[in-house]
Amino acid sequence: MEMTGQCLCGAVRFTAQDVAHKIGACHCGQCRRWGSGPYFAVRAGSVVFEGEDNLGRYRSSDWAERGFCKRCGSSLFYRMIEEDRYIMAAGSFDDQSGFELAYQVFIDEKPDFYSFAQETKTSTGDDFFARYAALKED
Numbered sequence: 001m002e003m004t005g006q007c008l009c010g011a012v013r014f015t016a017q018d019v020a021h022k023i024g025a026c027h028c029g030q031c032r033r034w035g036s037g038p039y040f041a042v043r044a045g046s047v048v049f050e051g052e053d054n055l056g057r058y059r060s061s062d063w064a065e066r067g068f069c070k071r072c073g074s075s076l077f078y079r080m081i082e083e084d085r086y087i088m089a090a091g092s093f094d095d096q097s098g099f100e101l102a103y104q105v106f107i108d109e110k111p112d113f114y115s116f117a118q119e120t121k122t123s124t125g126d127d128f129f130a131r132y133a134a135l136k137e138d
């Protein structure tokens with residue numbers, strides 16, 4: 001599915017191809033520091049940006065960077081650099097009506113002050129890194 005979205009101020013807009021409808025929530029400490037809550041994320045194929053001058057990229061780990069609007073600070077994406085895999089911020093899309101919360105990652109880092117009512121698949125940080133390592137060996 002091709003979908004469009006933008007940051008809060010509209011300086012950065014994007015068109016993403018092959019957007020999944022399943023949303024993952026990441027509870028890791030980095031994501032919560034980045035957006036003050038879990039990161040609601042959706043996988044996308046290629047992404048084309050408008051307003052690239054206002055798009056900041058922060059290298060948050062050896063393997064990934066996080067994209068944001070330099071003007072308004074909106075979180076826009078998490079991207080695995082080597083794989084060129086975009087995991088877009090669900091909240092940045094213009095139409096979010098088809099999204100469904102399907103899984104939660106880094107559940108072991110979730111603080112106690114919130115939890116979701118929906119039943120979803122969950123995985124820990126260790127699960128995530130194990131899967132990532134397996135991906136690398138392919």
Ligand SMILES: [Zn+2]
Nearest residue numbers: 007009069072
């Ligand atoms: Zn903005």
Ligand SMILES: [Zn+2]
Nearest residue numbers: 026027028031
């Ligand atoms: Zn995270």
